[in-house]
Amino acid sequence: MYAQMIKSEATQDDPEKLAAFQARIDAGEKIEPKDWMPAGYRKTLIRQIGQHAHSEIVGQLPEGNWITRAPTLERKAILLAKVQDEAGHGLYLYCAAETLGVSRDELTEMLLDGRMKYSSIFAYPTLTWADMGAVGWLVDGAAIMNQVPLQRTSYGPYARSMVRICKEESFHQRQGFDIMMKMANGTEAQKRMAQDALNRFWYPSLMMFGPSDKESVHSEQSMAWKIKMNSNDELRQKFVDQTVPQAEYLGLTIPDETLAWNDEKGGYDFAEPDWSEFFDVLKGNGPCSVERIEARQKAWDDGAWVREARLAHAAKKRAAKVAAE
Amino acid sequence: MSVQGLIRMGDNTLVLGQRVSEWCGHAPALEEDIALANTALDLIGQTQLWLGLAAEREGQGRTADTLAYHRDAWDFRNLLLVEQPNRDFGATMMRQFLFDAWHLEALKALTEHEDAEIAAIAQKSVKEVTYHRERSSDTVIALGDGTEESHDRMQAALDRLWPYVGEMFSTDNDDLKDMSALKSAFDRYLETVLAEATLSRPDGDFAHMGGKTGARHTEHLGHMLATMQVLPRSYPDATW
Numbered sequence: 261m262y263a264q265m266i267k268s269e270a271t272q273d274d275p276e277k278l279a280a281f282q283a284r285i286d287a288g289e290k291i292e293p294k295d296w297m298p299a300g301y302r303k304t305l306i307r308q309i310g311q312h313a314h315s316e317i318v319g320q321l322p323e324g325n326w327i328t329r330a331p332t333l334e335r336k337a338i339l340l341a342k343v344q345d346e347a348g349h350g351l352y353l354y355c356a357a358e359t360l361g362v363s364r365d366e367l368t369e370m371l372l373d374g375r376m377k378y379s380s381i382f383a384y385p386t387l388t389w390a391d392m393g394a395v396g397w398l399v400d401g402a403a404i405m406n407q408v409p410l411q412r413t414s415y416g417p418y419a420r421s422m423v424r425i426c427k428e429e430s431f432h433q434r435q436g437f438d439i440m441m442k443m444a445n446g447t448e449a450q451k452r453m454a455q456d457a458l459n460r461f462w463y464p465s466l467m468m469f470g471p472s473d474k475e476s477v478h479s480e481q482s483m484a485w486k487i488k489m490n491s492n493d494e495l496r497q498k499f500v501d502q503t504v505p506q507a508e509y510l511g512l513t514i515p516d517e518t519l520a521w522n523d524e525k526g527g528y529d530f531a532e533p534d535w536s537e538f539f540d541v542l543k544g545n546g547p548c549s550v551e552r553i554e555a556r557q558k559a560w561d562d563g564a565w566v567r568e569a570r571l572a573h574a575a576k577k578r579a580a581k582v583a584a585e
Numbered sequence: 586m587s588v589q590g591l592i593r594m595g596d597n598t599l600v601l602g603q604r605v606s607e608w609c610g611h612a613p614a615l616e617e618d619i620a621l622a623n624t625a626l627d628l629i630g631q632t633q634l635w636l637g638l639a640a641e642r643e644g645q646g647r648t649a650d651t652l653a654y655h656r657d658a659w660d661f662r663n664l665l666l667v668e669q670p671n672r673d674f675g676a677t678m679m680r681q682f683l684f685d686a687w688h689l690e691a692l693k694a695l696t697e698h699e700d701a702e703i704a705a706i707a708q709k710s711v712k713e714v715t716y717h718r719e720r721s722s723d724t725v726i727a728l729g730d731g732t733e734e735s736h737d738r739m740q741a742a743l744d745r746l747w748p749y750v751g752e753m754f755s756t757d758n759d760d761l762k763d764m765s766a767l768k769s770a771f772d773r774y775l776e777t778v779l780a781e782a783t784l785s786r787p788d789g790d791f792a793h794m795g796g797k798t799g800a801r802h803t804e805h806l807g808h809m810l811a812t813m814q815v816l817p818r819s820y821p822d823a824t825w
Binding site: 317320321323324327328329330331332333334335336337340341343344347348350351354364389439442446447449450555558559562563564565566567568569570571572573574576 | 599603606607609610611612613614615616617618619622623625626629630632633636649650653654673674675726727728730731732734735738812813815816817820822823824825
């Protein structure tokens, strides 16, 4: 899940219009860019889609960290294709956000100056090759949990971008699991890398769903607007139930001594992540928070002359065309 | 047919693909990031074909991966141009443009090679490299013509890389084709693009040599290989 702690905006629109809007959503209609929408709906969506787009872009960095060291030509090609997909997801999402009246450049500036966030998971480092497996298996796995239902979200451009994204994400998750299988069935050193990756990524993956519903004050309005489809706890439970048997299959140990099957609820009982760590990460104190924004800032600054030159060249070409006509 | 000639083709695409992939997540705009990753991906795919065929023809039980990951710099046969560091985006795209302009001519010539497998790899690669050349040419034109700053950066990049152009047209019996025969087509294309980009062809034709023969690579290649080969070299028993 790439959208965490999205504050939903109170809305002060005309009650009649609001009721008609809610009725459309309840009837399962899609809201399109030119339709009337409450100011709060628009603002909340910009925040949510923007955070999702930023996560795709920042998310290139921990994986890009291993492209140059991928251990076979095949693995290098797969990882390149995956990271290219992620940049593409960022592009669809920025386009979806643009339909709400905010430009990609404005969103980028908000990321860089800290007004907007990206998913907490990408503030963690990728330290061994097994992390490429763990990111695909756990991080993309958690993202899919959230994004599959978002294909039915009420805002048309967002829902449609999710359809394309979900197709690619399931390939990403499979390639991650494939890396984990090779590592978990490999040499002693590879097994050690695989277990270490699971140890480091388990709790940060659980954090991706956001804090417990009991503490999530913004969920109700977003659920009514169908821009949030399931509760955080519901998705987290589903993720744990799906992942535990996969870890067993790999012969790896989930780093949670309290983990146990609960017959009554038909799911696993498991330990909560350390939420104080989560809030530290959101405040910019994740292990790689500073590096991630530094890298994006540097790309933005170093690229300024290129963006300006492209605009200048396009303007000259337009002028020449007009002169020729 | 020379195994060395196949290795030369594969090492060019491998080393340039590796260099281009260093950009991942750091490009000036999202569209550039996607295009760079796409170019790197094509080049790595071509590497698998060239080095795969080289290993097969050599018949010593090696594979494309053992050639890529278990040779030292002195056994690499890529052009010095492609091991040049990325520097800024302008230098990266100028390097790409100079290489693409040569690469497309070389591949076109190889589509008529008497060895059907070589011709097939060239045929497949021509499609991808036609797009690479189109994109790098458009970029060189846009940035050459864009602003005063971008013009100066592109001219500086061209001047800096110029001594690595001549090696592309040096040739010997190991090459799959006579590479010197490609020079006039390259020169014509270069002239058209540079004119539109308002850039000047540097004076002189001094050329550094030693990449494609392996006699003397630059200092940059060893660092690149140290990064690229670290896992297979550190864990020789592992499969990935």
